[in-house]
Amino acid sequence: xxxxxxxxxxxxxxxxxxxxxxxxxxxxxxxxxxxxxxxxxxxxxxxxxxxxxxxxxxxxxxxxxxxxxxxxxxxxxxxxxxxxxxxxxxxxxxxxxxxxxxxxxxxxxxxxxxxxxxxxxxxxxxxxxxxxxxxxxxxxxxxxxxxxxxxxxxxxxxxxxxxxxxxxxxxxxxxxxxxxxxxxxxxxxxxxxxxxxxxxxxxxxxxxxxxxxxxxxxxxxxxxxxxxxxxxxxxxxxxxxxxxxxxxxxxxxxxxxxxxxxxxxxxxxxxxxxxxxxxxxxxxxxxxxxxxxxxxxxxxxxxxxxxxxxxxxxxxxxxxxxxxxxxxxxxxxxxxxxxxxxxxxxxxxxxxxxxxxxxxxxxxxxxxxxxxxxxxxxxxxxxxxxxxxxxxxxxxxxxxxxxxxxxxxxxxxxxxxxx
Amino acid sequence: xxxxxxxxxxxxxxxxxxxxxxxxxxxxxxxxxxxxxxxxxxxxxxxxxxxxxxxxxxxxxxxxxxxxxxxxxxxxxxxxxxxxxxxxxxxxxxxxxxxxxxxxxxxxxxxxxxxxxxxxxxxxxxxxxxxxxxxxxxxxxxxxxxxxxxxxxxxxxxxxxxxxxxxxxxxxxxxxxxxxxxxxxxxxxxxxxxxxxxxxxxxxxxxxxxxxxxxxxxxxxxxxxxxxxxxxxxxxxxxxxxxxxxxxxxxxxxxxxxx
Numbered sequence: 001x002x003x004x005x006x007x008x009x010x011x012x013x014x015x016x017x018x019x020x021x022x023x024x025x026x027x028x029x030x031x032x033x034x035x036x037x038x039x040x041x042x043x044x045x046x047x048x049x050x051x052x053x054x055x056x057x058x059x060x061x062x063x064x065x066x067x068x069x070x071x072x073x074x075x076x077x078x079x080x081x082x083x084x085x086x087x088x089x090x091x092x093x094x095x096x097x098x099x100x101x102x103x104x105x106x107x108x109x110x111x112x113x114x115x116x117x118x119x120x121x122x123x124x125x126x127x128x129x130x131x132x133x134x135x136x137x138x139x140x141x142x143x144x145x146x147x148x149x150x151x152x153x154x155x156x157x158x159x160x161x162x163x164x165x166x167x168x169x170x171x172x173x174x175x176x177x178x179x180x181x182x183x184x185x186x187x188x189x190x191x192x193x194x195x196x197x198x199x200x201x202x203x204x205x206x207x208x209x210x211x212x213x214x215x216x217x218x219x220x221x222x223x224x225x226x227x228x229x230x231x232x233x234x235x236x237x238x239x240x241x242x243x244x245x246x247x248x249x250x251x252x253x254x255x256x257x258x259x260x261x262x263x264x265x266x267x268x269x270x271x272x273x274x275x276x277x278x279x280x281x282x283x284x285x286x287x288x289x290x291x292x293x294x295x296x297x298x299x300x301x302x303x304x305x306x307x308x309x310x311x312x313x314x315x316x317x318x319x320x321x322x323x324x325x326x327x328x329x330x331x332x333x334x335x336x337x338x339x340x341x342x343x344x345x346x347x348x349x350x351x352x353x354x355x356x357x358x359x360x361x362x363x364x365x366x367x368x369x370x371x372x373x374x375x376x377x378x379x380x381x382x383x384x385x386x387x388x389x390x391x392x393x394x395x396x397x398x399x400x401x402x403x404x405x406x407x408x409x410x411x412x413x414x415x416x417x418x419x
Numbered sequence: 420x421x422x423x424x425x426x427x428x429x430x431x432x433x434x435x436x437x438x439x440x441x442x443x444x445x446x447x448x449x450x451x452x453x454x455x456x457x458x459x460x461x462x463x464x465x466x467x468x469x470x471x472x473x474x475x476x477x478x479x480x481x482x483x484x485x486x487x488x489x490x491x492x493x494x495x496x497x498x499x500x501x502x503x504x505x506x507x508x509x510x511x512x513x514x515x516x517x518x519x520x521x522x523x524x525x526x527x528x529x530x531x532x533x534x535x536x537x538x539x540x541x542x543x544x545x546x547x548x549x550x551x552x553x554x555x556x557x558x559x560x561x562x563x564x565x566x567x568x569x570x571x572x573x574x575x576x577x578x579x580x581x582x583x584x585x586x587x588x589x590x591x592x593x594x595x596x597x598x599x600x601x602x603x604x605x606x607x608x609x610x611x612x613x614x615x616x617x618x619x620x621x622x623x624x625x626x627x628x629x630x631x632x633x634x635x636x637x638x639x640x641x642x643x644x645x646x647x648x649x650x651x652x653x654x655x656x657x658x659x660x661x662x663x664x665x666x667x668x669x670x671x672x673x674x675x676x677x678x
Binding site: 069070073075104105106108109112113131132133135136139140141142143144382383384385386387 | 521522533537538539540542543546547550551553554556557558564565566584585609612613615616617618
């Protein structure tokens, strides 16, 4: 930028500056202009701001000395100068450097605020500053504030906030329904054999929510079986009915607890992973790329994961049932002194097979809930790192809430059907 | 170029016999150059030549396999992480995509750096942040979130953040990649302007030829095939110099060097 600085209202350039008036001599300085260790220094920089009002409507501000960020902001002088400029008395502002030592952005901020207010009030601005300062100042005002640039959000009243939230609920549900719609369409395409799903993705997902989840499922359900047996034994020993621990553990695990263990563990393990992964793809525009390539994102991303989770959840439930029963067996045999054969035969006698089927039904529903919640939040994720975090949290929280609600619903249905 | 101390202090940044890579894969070896204060220095090279890796070594994000980096005579990689952090406090970095923190507004992005490294009051920090945004041409966008603005604006906001602490040296990773010609030109002008006004030193990784010819005082060309520096000097001169050979010439002439 070779041309002289242009400020819209400039009426003189530095060559026509008013004659210098009597001023103090400059303060001493020696440091090189730009030096790194100027942050958090203790010594105060010595800088000067002098004002001169030769005439009523002219304000002349001269700056000098060292200006260092964090030490020399000159708030009071700036505030009073800004007031003066805003009062409308001043018609011309002259900025002069006088004995200016090393300076940094703190001086720039000081001058830019003066120039900004002067420009806003139609005050003529005249600069007699070193080249670098003039250039940076003109750069700072080179781009006018965007017309649509946002003001700080207006504070909402309590009632309107509540109303806004309530009205926002319905469109939120729309998203859920739209997702279910897309998912059902994807299922139809799958049934017709036209879904854009790769077998490899399906197998990877099956591995991820099947075999890869076995260690943690083993640990949690084995321990849960142990706990059930312990808690039961305390009560049942009082009546001399220790043997019924076998029924307690096997009915508890098979009918519901195996499925719930799988649901809770998998919503943390798989639901969160789905939301985070699809969300990160959303941030990276990978989902848009799929769409642009004519591939249904739901087919490609959601279908394999939902199928894998739905298929694996009942199998994991069965596995959790068995490990839970083994946990109870260990406690009964080693700590309560029950004969292993007695334990097994009592368990078999007390537990009808329908409990296993009910447990599998719970497990299957949980699998669907976890997969769809995780994928839903991933697909609806915003485009920032923060949004991925929110999507992951929402996926886990919503799938656990969903699991509990589904448990209640299935329990009611099962008792109505008398199974 | 021997790493004697007197010469090392003259250059703001000096690199001696640097070797960098990943494990057994060496991306570059025997890379040496000086960057003087106030210079605009370009690191050129085709894709995969390790330009960004070199930049990461200079910024302290990746340790070199051999060789030294000196900042004002101080051996950068000989010290501990704390000393490197101290040196990097005098440097600003513009990452390729801007790398703005997405949970903060543009103004907060700049303010955060100032809050961490200075004792200024909140009002002063705010004023500083708005000025830095204004310098980058983002007047009035302080309350926008990075996800709400265009890629070019994100890049300029990244530059505003890099400028937050009035750095002595600025690293720019592909500053004009993905910008339209006018925005790219504006960014070049801004670089020249900042150099003239604040005497800031720039180290730029780029392969935008127009931008390189417009701003660079000096450059090195990293050759992907030989994994060495095969050309150095002022880019505009290099393109005409008959001594410039092979890939470097092809790079500077968009492939027209060798028919």
